[in-house]
Amino acid sequence: MVLLELYFVFLQIGAFAFGGGYAVLPLIQRFVVEERGWMSIKEMTDLVSLSQMTPGPIAINSATFVGTKVAGVPGAIVATLANVTPQFILMMILAYFIFRDKKIGFLDKMLKGLKPGIVGLIAIAAISMMESSLFEGAVSVSNISVVAVVAFIIGFFLKLSKRFDLIVLIVIGAFIGIGGNLLLQLFS
8 A cells, every 4th residue: 555655655755856957846845745744854864865875766765765664675766766757748649740750839938937947945954954954843042963064164164165076075075064063072
C-alpha cells in the first residue's frame, strides 16, 4: 500500500516539476513533509544537501532518497520511476512534433508564463531551507545556530568571489560545521 502511495505522490511531483530541481522542492515539502509526514523539514534539508552532492538531477535524487527512507529499495525504485514517468511521456509527445517539423507556439507562450511562478517556488524553497538550517527549532533570535550562520556567511561571500568551485565550498562548509560544533561542545 505504501508503494502505491509513494508512486502517486511522486507521479504528482513529477507532473508539476517545471523549472528544474529547485522548483520541485516546495512540492516535495508539501507532499512528503507536511501531508504524509514521511520526513521532517530538517531531514528534507539534509535530503537536499545529499541530493546536490550526488550525481544526477536533484528531483530524481530526492525521489530516490525519500523512497529509500519510506520503503527501502523497492520504494526507491517506485518513487524514481514515478518521478520520471510524466517527463518521459511529455518528451515522447514533444519529440513527435519536433521530428515532424511542426511549430509549437503555444508551448513557448506557456513556458513564458511559467517562469515567474518557478522563480517564486524556488524562493519559497530557499527560504524554508534557510530557516531550518540557520535556526534550531522555532524561528527566533534565541534559536539561531551560530555555526550555521558563520558557515552561511563565509560560503555566501566565497561564492560571490567566484574563486571557489561548488565542491570546495561544500568541503569548507563541512569543516566549519564539524569544527564549529566541536568548539561549542568543548566550551559548553
